[in-house]
Amino acid sequence: MRLNVLCACSAGGTDSHGLCEYMTAGIGIGATLTATGDRLSKNRDTSHSGGLLDRIPVIPVPSVDAASEVSPYQPGQVAVSRSTAVMKYGFPSLSNIKSRESYVTSYDPRNRTAAWVIEQLNAETVTGTSDRKFCDFKEDDSVHVYHRSSNVDYKGSGFDRGHLAAAANHKWSQKAMDDTFYLSNVSPQNPHLNQNAWNNLEKYCRSLTKHYQNVFVCTGPLYLPRQEPDGKMYVKYQVLGKNHVAVPTHFFKVVILEKPRGDVELRSYVMPNMPVDDKIPLERFLVPIESIERASGLLFVPNIMKRTSSLKAITAG
């Protein structure tokens, strides 16, 4: 059946998102309705006792342990059981998780882009004959049309369609490379950043596969506040096109590095979504992981600590 919508705004008309204009005009707010967000799960959040859902398993959050039991992780494995492998250090949130050939992601339907994307790289994934000339950016039709970005949103915006999971990380499989071209794996990115400093960071991640057994890379957008002249802190970011795709103020990359003997290193980077001089050494963009955890609403270290007693976070080279 059709939803019966009665609209009798006295001031008439609706904007492109159906918000009655009288509301924005009459109440003095020039905003149109679009874009929201919610977030993250942690085991202890959902295990809260009592309340309306008491004793009903609303979202039975599987632990990383449980998942690993399905198919125990083996160092060096790639295609056989990538599913388990990429989960080895858990996920930084448990919201709206989706699995693709090359990555696992959590989608942010308010901002029309991923909240994070995790990939596993090693010597095998970064080599192969896959070619991006066979790939096209495409809408993710697994996302509701209200919350999906389209190629049209980016057109003429001045922003690149910046991969979160990078295409060149997945030369091992044409399908895996193709999957990086879903627009849900893309954020509006400054073209200079995308093609220079950020590209260098991606190349650097791939180069790490020469020295480490496995390289887990988690990438995502940030929307950081800044102080304005009135002394107050504000988050401000542009939105693109009719779907109001959020333009992140910054991007993060958290890199979990596995040595053959099981030692784990952590490196976490943040770059602003603006031209960055690519002569600045990448180490200058290292930040404490706690900063990304606070800013993103995500958690990395608690998951990793369940998996190793030998974690070393490198925040400057």
Added chain:
Amino acid sequence: MRLNVLCACSAGGTDSHGLCEYMTAGIGIGATLTATGDRLSKNRDTSHSGGLLDRIPVIPVPSVDAASEVSPYQPGQVAVSRSTAVMKYGFPSLSNIKSRESYVTSYDPRNRTAAWVIEQLNAETVTGTSDRKFCDFKEDDSVHVYHRSSNVDYKGSGFDRGHLAAAANHKWSQKAMDDTFYLSNVSPQNPHLNQNAWNNLEKYCRSLTKHYQNVFVCTGPLYLPRQEPDGKMYVKYQVLGKNHVAVPTHFFKVVILEKPRGDVELRSYVMPNMPVDDKIPLERFLVPIESIERASGLLFVPNIMKRTSSLKAITAG
């Protein structure tokens, strides 16, 4: 063990969130690290086939049907099985869901407030002897300390601690009223709005219990874009205190009304987070539900439509 953090920023120092100052200064971005967001689950999102998690049930999302089978919903029931009752029309997202005595909520760890809160009201819940003089606003210690708001964040901010699930909706139980005082059920709200027009909307929702069998109320913040003089659209909102608690630009309330014969009505409201003349009739704040769905990253209608073939959305009185 302690996390071994090496920090050797040449420009020295970190801000209150640990972001190396050289990064903000050197790269020319005055932002400090804080606040991010991700979002929502839909059944079809998690049922996507193939990919890294193929055949591993990462987040087995229970359908509302399944939950209802645990304890079938009976019209008019309140305390006996509120858990199932409040789920009757599903949830607008499946991210980070938490159950309390008086409501079910989805927390947004990036913005340090709920993404939405759902309550079930009827003649029994809005009456009783509970008193808010026995209640105090309190931190929600089920939320990680990095993503939690505190009373100090609000102090001197000029904003009220605005309830999402209203205290007075839950006179039926002191515990239920107490639970509305978790700061995770609170957003920074303009004091005039909180104490006048918004309060009137809350009272109106309670008054509906006289005419309807059950009143399901879902409340949440919105962060809406507006056009700036450069012709581009921006989302901009203040953040409060050291935890950078997001100040919503607007609030929504979606009201699902059940008549004794099973007919369902839907009314959805948006108010800006600013003083609103309380002489403006509440019907003027009715908006199409689609507007809230697009803006919030949430979905209401698809869930409701599974439960009724008789839905009427009233968007203006």
